[in-house]
Amino acid sequence: MAKEQVYINLETKYSVDLNAHVYVKDIGEVYCNNDTVKKNVENIRVYNGISQEAYDYISGTEITTKVLDSIDNIDITIIGGPDVLLEIKGQEDSKSILNILKLALVMIVLFFGAAVAIINFHEDVDMKSSMEKVYYTITGVKNKDPLILTIPLSLGIGLGMFAFFSRIFSFSKRRRQEPGPMELELFLYDRDLEDNVLNELKDKKKSE
Template sequence: MWEVSAMEKTVYIRLRHRLQVRPDGIILLKDIAQVIADEDIYEPLCKLALYRVTDNDRNIVVIDVMKVIRAITKTFPKLEVQSIGPAQAIVEVVTKKRKVSLPLFLLVWFLLFIGAALAIMNFHEDVSMQAVQLRIYTIITGEVDSKPLIFQIPYSIGLGLGMIIFFNHVFKKRLNEEPSPLEVEMFNYQLDLDNYVALHENKESMKRIDDN
């Protein structure tokens, strides 16, 4: 137990929303939270061990802010701890990534390509896009052509460019800093998932009738 001067000192902590650790890793206070404290206790505080990951934890651990405050006050009894921000931190246990199989990658790419192509074709068929293009071509040129390639080829190129601009990516290169609609939807999904995990995996947030 660390001794602190007689005058009570205040420590401010802000839990991180999500943290990644390796299996059997030890979670320190500096890993899971941002800390503001006096210089004489800052380093010991940051090195305070809060939790050790075990095999029973599987891939998700939720650490409640009350557990963090309890560990701090147990080691530094004369400190006043002020918590700012989220009440839980989600710890993701990350194992070593396996190499992606090339045949599996090609299979998934092929399925996605075929699925996207079918979706685009079905959409064009539902809205009678070919008939619309033929009608527009006839209105502009005054001629009837069953295959107005001079109109359809630029349209196809524009469709591909429009998808690139919409998703804001060319392979791994981002066109600008604005998030794409897909990234926004993935972000909202991750927030909902984190909220679910924080409520259902955090043992401190619920108490059953048969609990002691």
Template sequence: MGKIVYLRLKNKVEAKLHQTIKLGDIALVSAEDEIRKKLMNTELYEIKKEDRNIVIIDVFRVIHQLSQRYTNLEFQQVGPNQTIINIQKPKKTSSMVFVTLIWLLLYIGAAMAIMNFHYDVSMEEVQQRLHYLLTGEEVKHPLWIQVPYSIGLGVGMILFFNHLFKKRINEEPSPLEVEMFKYQQDLDQYVILHENKLVKDQSKDDTSNS
């Protein structure tokens, strides 16, 4: 019985086109230093143009390749069963005109949403009524209520999203970040189920056998 080597695949990594993926790029290895260094440099896969955006590396394939090359070692898997490799593409410089149009679209859309909400709940009438209850006077534009309310609305949104431009206010994730994290998890699970080449090959084999 050979020496035991423990492998833990990383959930997600990034790579470039034509990059050769080594074991150390996608996994954590627990073994003796000499064996570990040798394993970390073991080449497993080369990113090809046909792979497009995503490649799934399955732990079964990894162990199969390693077992053929290192017959004196026994490999044990710990953790995730697949690694998602996102293939990076050269970034294009964004046009200022395009960025400005997107910014205006988002700004106007957010303003319309807030205005429509206030119209639906009759916010102006509520503020006028509140002013009357507190002062006994009827005023069309109670600015001493409306101005602090508008400032508070902006501050509240900053605190809710936990960001001021690119600066994070504290380490607690915002509700938007939590929802994006959940969405990314569902997306990764979908990709694993539909893009895993091992699963595709098995499906082809089952079809041909039947």
């Protein structure tokens, strides 16, 4: 009798609650012509839940071994990543007062930090004198406080930063769907963090 061919497309990362078990269907997609075999593979437990927050991982080899121990007469091919990083964490309350205070504190620090940086830059390049010269060049009148130039400049700095980090002002629908610079940086940071954590877990497991 020919063996059933099973393909498992693994995810690179999976977040799991405390004390929650992980099954094949949680960490990947199973492909098989036999629906019964497919469901049986999906419902195989590959990781036992733990009661404390931590990072862990499960390799494609471990998944293959657990599936073959549970189901006979099948061939398994793992596609996708060779390992799945598991993030075990408790449920977070996004509306808690502590999270709101953290968000407010970060916003205040960023606002005043950006303001001080812009002020210091303008002082270094003597922006006040530059604005006076520009105003005199345009109007022929000397004015030590040309608000008609400094106010639009201040608004333009904020709008320019917003336009740079956002795609709202783009007329192209495709461009509006593209990630902004900040989103790309966060994506790269998360990917590097996951790779680093996974490598440390592997090194720790090898040394045990």
